Amino acid sequence: MKNLTIMTLVAALCLATATASAQPQGNAAGGPNPTVDGYRGIWFTIKQGHEYGDKYSGGLGTYTMKHIPMAVYSPEADKTFFVYGGAPNDKELYLQCMIGCYDHKTGMLQKPRVVYDKGVFGVKDPHDDPTVQLDKDGHVWVFVAGRGNKRPGIRFRSVRPYDITEFEYINESIMAYPQVMYHPEKGFFLFFTRYDGVRQLFYQSSTDGVTWTPYRQLASIKEGDEKKSGHYQISNMWGTKLCTAFNRHINGDVDTRTNIYFVQSEDWGETWTTVDGQPVETPVTERFNNALVRDYQSVGRNCYIKDVNFDEDGNPVILYLTADNHIAGPEGGIRQWHTLRWTGKKWVETQFTRSTHDYDSGSIWTGGKVWTVIIPSDPGPQLWGTGGELVRWVSRNKGRTWVRDLALTADSPRNHGYARRPWNAADGFFAFWADGNPEKPSPSRLYFCTREGKVFRMPAEMSGEWAYPEAM
Numbered sequence: 524m525k526n527l528t529i530m531t532l533v534a535a536l537c538l539a540t541a542t543a544s545a546q547p548q549g550n551a552a553g554g555p556n557p558t559v560d561g562y563r564g565i566w567f568t569i570k571q572g573h574e575y576g577d578k579y580s581g582g583l584g585t586y587t588m589k590h591i592p593m594a595v596y597s598p599e600a601d602k603t604f605f606v607y608g609g610a611p612n613d614k615e616l617y618l619q620c621m622i623g624c625y626d627h628k629t630g631m632l633q634k635p636r637v638v639y640d641k642g643v644f645g646v647k648d649p650h651d652d653p654t655v656q657l658d659k660d661g662h663v664w665v666f667v668a669g670r671g672n673k674r675p676g677i678r679f680r681s682v683r684p685y686d687i688t689e690f691e692y693i694n695e696s697i698m699a700y701p702q703v704m705y706h707p708e709k710g711f712f713l714f715f716t717r718y719d720g721v722r723q724l725f726y727q728s729s730t731d732g733v734t735w736t737p738y739r740q741l742a743s744i745k746e747g748d749e750k751k752s753g754h755y756q757i758s759n760m761w762g763t764k765l766c767t768a769f770n771r772h773i774n775g776d777v778d779t780r781t782n783i784y785f786v787q788s789e790d791w792g793e794t795w796t797t798v799d800g801q802p803v804e805t806p807v808t809e810r811f812n813n814a815l816v817r818d819y820q821s822v823g824r825n826c827y828i829k830d831v832n833f834d835e836d837g838n839p840v841i842l843y844l845t846a847d848n849h850i851a852g853p854e855g856g857i858r859q860w861h862t863l864r865w866t867g868k869k870w871v872e873t874q875f876t877r878s879t880h881d882y883d884s885g886s887i888w889t890g891g892k893v894w895t896v897i898i899p900s901d902p903g904p905q906l907w908g909t910g911g912e913l914v915r916w917v918s919r920n921k922g923r924t925w926v927r928d929l930a931l932t933a934d935s936p937r938n939h940g941y942a943r944r945p946w947n948a949a950d951g952f953f954a955f956w957a958d959g960n961p962e963k964p965s966p967s968r969l970y971f972c973t974r975e976g977k978v979f980r981m982p983a984e985m986s987g988e989w990a991y992p993e994a995m
Contacts, residue, residue, distance in 0.1 A: 562981035564957035564967030565608040575852025582959020582967030583649040589700040594945035600685040608652035617642035659707035721753035721775030778849035875925035886944035903938035908961025910940025
């Protein structure tokens, strides 16, 4: 591990100067968090103004794929706790960091709570959407993302186990795209991003969620005359094995994201290796290194990593999409879906369908005899916009081939996208997502489906504490 003394001092200074400005808005004096009378997602656009729409826009309540996890199932409580970017109504489109709860016993949804209201600061950006995790005592943790190094990430913990009615502020630090792993014996492991000129990958760990190790850098690739690359990553955990798949941004330009690198750690981040156990020096700084598993830069392709999961033997499987470039519409060329799986001896790639937008996003469920992918691979009502109609694809031979199995949505008024896989997903709440019109401001509704493929819409209006979802 390279010497990061300066970075460590900077991290300590950032933590020392963090203030109480992040106290939960609406219950700063203590007591229950504010409720919202229904499930409504945030609508957002990046405002690039291209002929066929923005690079991304629409219903972004479950955005980004780099916020992990956004839902977690508790077998002890038989409930799925999930977070999303919400809005107070369909016209006031500022961000509220929300938490909801689905009770698998009753099939009902609890009235959602505002964990943190970013509207007070004028924030409309779903890059600040939260993530969620449970600790060994059943406390629900919400990690509200920051953006850049100026808006800090904020950690909250439920006052009572398996309960979303009241949260306490814990602390804050630089934390974009939080990806929160948890092990009952080791505690928390956090993959995240810092904006140090460009997007750089870091990690920290904590036994209790309160005291964290200094920042440790994972990747900072540059090549030739480049000042630095930027990076995005998607991570997961198998037992105590941590892994992350990341790309690189040429010259730090996010619109040139390409390549797939993969590293893993079996000692809680002390050392990192390739998938077959060869040591990897971190931070990774060279374009060509032993962590590189797919070189799309050499063929001029963009690469958008969507999810990472494991087969029943703990071998990683990567879901991703490649594209000619970042531009929306037909000028973006061919957008191809892939899975890349480690067999125990080699990486094997499968191409299985196409999409109409680079930010068409979904998740992969693996293990057992049937693997599942849920993605917006059917064109939606807003053809060239983010998302589309959601389709379930399945593989019965460990990803060697995929077949279209079920259209989860059809004839929708708005595009669906960002189908998310809950941590420890249970059959009754197998995936959840939001819809929205990527071409203009619109309502955004939240949905979930069962493992069997039955789709439900969450109620946008609730009069009581619990309500049934609407079967679609």
